[in-house]
Amino acid sequence: MEYLVVAIVIVVVALVVLGLLAVGRRGRRVDLPPEPREPSAGPRGGTTGERDEGDKGPVATAERPTGTGADTAPVEELEVVEPPVPTIERPEPVQGRLVRLRARLARSQSTLGKGLLGLLSRDRIDEETWEEIEDALLTADVGVGPTEELVERLRTRVRVEGAASQDHAREILRSELLTLVGTDLDRSLHVTRTSTNPAVVLVVGVNGTGKTTTVGKLARVLVAEDKDVILGAADTFRAAAAAQLATWGDRVGVPTIRGPEGGDPASVAFDSVKAGVEQESDVVIVDTAGRLHTKTGLMDELGKVKRVIEKQAPVSEVLLVIDATTGQNGLTQARVFAEVVDVTGIVLTKLDSTAKGGIIIAVQRELGVPVKLVGLGEGADDLAPFEPAAFVDALLGE
Numbered sequence: 550m551e552y553l554v555v556a557i558v559i560v561v562v563a564l565v566v567l568g569l570l571a572v573g574r575r576g577r578r579v580d581l582p583p584e585p586r587e588p589s590a591g592p593r594g595g596t597t598g599e600r601d602e603g604d605k606g607p608v609a610t611a612e613r614p615t616g617t618g619a620d621t622a623p624v625e626e627l628e629v630v631e632p633p634v635p636t637i638e639r640p641e642p643v644q645g646r647l648v649r650l651r652a653r654l655a656r657s658q659s660t661l662g663k664g665l666l667g668l669l670s671r672d673r674i675d676e677e678t679w680e681e682i683e684d685a686l687l688t689a690d691v692g693v694g695p696t697e698e699l700v701e702r703l704r705t706r707v708r709v710e711g712a713a714s715q716d717h718a719r720e721i722l723r724s725e726l727l728t729l730v731g732t733d734l735d736r737s738l739h740v741t742r743t744s745t746n747p748a749v750v751l752v753v754g755v756n757g758t759g760k761t762t763t764v765g766k767l768a769r770v771l772v773a774e775d776k777d778v779i780l781g782a783a784d785t786f787r788a789a790a791a792a793q794l795a796t797w798g799d800r801v802g803v804p805t806i807r808g809p810e811g812g813d814p815a816s817v818a819f820d821s822v823k824a825g826v827e828q829e830s831d832v833v834i835v836d837t838a839g840r841l842h843t844k845t846g847l848m849d850e851l852g853k854v855k856r857v858i859e860k861q862a863p864v865s866e867v868l869l870v871i872d873a874t875t876g877q878n879g880l881t882q883a884r885v886f887a888e889v890v891d892v893t894g895i896v897l898t899k900l901d902s903t904a905k906g907g908i909i910i911a912v913q914r915e916l917g918v919p920v921k922l923v924g925l926g927e928g929a930d931d932l933a934p935f936e937p938a939a940f941v942d943a944l945l946g947e
C-alpha cells in the first residue's frame with residue numbers, strides 16, 4: 550500500500566513537471582523573431598506622400614485574421630512602418646521663365662510671325678497684300694478691332710517710311726505689335742500680405758480651361774519666391790479636383806484645405822482664408838468650379854464665395870483662366886465670368902497647343918484686363934509671367 554501511494558505521488562509530480570515544461574515552451578514563442586517581411590512593405594520614397602498597394606505594410610499586418618497558431622502572434626511582434634516622407638520639390642525660379650519657354654512659344658506661333666514678316670517685306674505691298682496681312686491676323690484670333698487698328702498703323706508707316714527691307718519690316722512689326730499688346734499695363738500679381746492678412750487669390754473660369762493646374766503651378770511660382778502658401782479646394786463639383794490640387798500642394802509642401810465632395814464651395818473658401826489668417830500665411834489661392842450653366846447660378850456661387858472670403862480678408866487678385874485653344878468661343882464664355890466678378894488678371898493657358906496666340910490681344914481688348922500669366926505646357930513649371938517683349942520676339946522668331 551505504501552508503495553502504491555509513493556508510486557501515485559511520483560506519477561502526479563512527473564505530470565506536473567511535464568505540464569510546466571510544456572507551458573514554458575509555449576511562452577518562449579513571444580521571443581521568437583518576427584516573420585520575414587515582404588520587401589514591398591518597407592518605406593518607399595514617393596513624391597506625393599500618397600499610399601499605394603506597396604505601402605500597406607502595417608495595415609495589412611494588423612488586419613491579419615486571428616485564431617490559428619501563426620496568426621496569434623502578439624502585437625509587440627509587429628513592425629511599425631513609418632509613412633513615406635514626401636520629397637519636397639524645389640520649383641524653378643520665376644525670373645526669365647518666358648525666355649526658357651520662348652522656344653516653345655515660337656514653335657507654336659511662328660506661322661503668324663513669319664507670315665506677317667514675309668508679307669510686309671515684299672517689294673510692293675498692294676491691296677491684296679494688305680488683305681492677306683489682315684487675314685493672317687484674323688486667323689490668329691487677334692480679333693476684328695485690333696486687326697483693323699494694326700493694319701491701319703502698318704499702312705501709315707509703310708507709306709511714310711517706304712517699302713521695308715526684311716530687317717525694317719521686323720522692326721515696324723515688332724513695335725506695332727508691342728503697342729497692340731500693351732507695354733504699360735500693370736501685369737504684376739498682387740500677392741503681398743498686409744500686416745494683418747494674407748493676400749487672397751481667387752481663380753475662376755470655365756471648367757477644363759486649366760484652373761486647378763494653374764493654381765498648382767502658381768503655388769510653385771510663389772513657393773519659389775519663398776512665400777508661405779495655402780490652397781483652398783473650393784472646386785467641390787468635380788470629385789478629383791481636390792485630390793488633384795492636394796497633389797500639387799504636396800509636391801511643394803503647401804497645405805490644401807478641402808471640404809466634402811459636393812459640399813459648399815463658399816465654406817471651403819472661408820476655411821482656407823481663415824487658416825491663412827490664423828497661420829499668418831503670405832498667400833491663399835482659392836480654386837473654384839466653373840461648371841455653372843446659368844449666369845444667375847454663377848453669380849450666386851461666385852458672389853457668395855467672394856463675400857465669405859471678404860469676411861476675413863480682402864480678395865487681392867481675381868484671376869480668370871482662359872484656354873487659348875478655344876479662341877473666340879472661349880472669349881464669349883469668359884465674358885460671363887468678367888461680368889460676375891471683378892477680374893484683375895487673365896491667365897491664358899495652353900498657348901503651346903495653338904498657333905492662335907493673337908487671342909492675347911483680343912482677350913485684353915475684349916475684357917479690359919491684362920494677361921498676367923501664360924501656360925505653355927503641362928509641366929509643373931510651365932507657367933510664366935506674361936512679358937510683352939518676350940512674347941512679340943517669340944512671335945517674330947527672334
Ligand SMILES: Nc1nc2c(ncn2[C@@H]2O[C@H](COP(=O)(O)OP(=O)(O)OP(=O)(O)O)[C@@H](O)[C@H]2O)c(=O)[nH]1
Nearest residue numbers: 756757758759760761762839898899924925926927
Ligand atoms: N498643353 C497644355 N495643357 C494644359 C495647360 N494648362 C492646363 N493644361 C491641361 O488642361 C487639362 C485641364 O486642366 P484642369 O486644371 O484640370 O482644368 P480645370 O479648369 O481645373 O477643370 P475643372 O476642374 O473640370 O473645372 C489638364 O489636362 C491640364 O494638364 C497648358 O498650359 N498647356
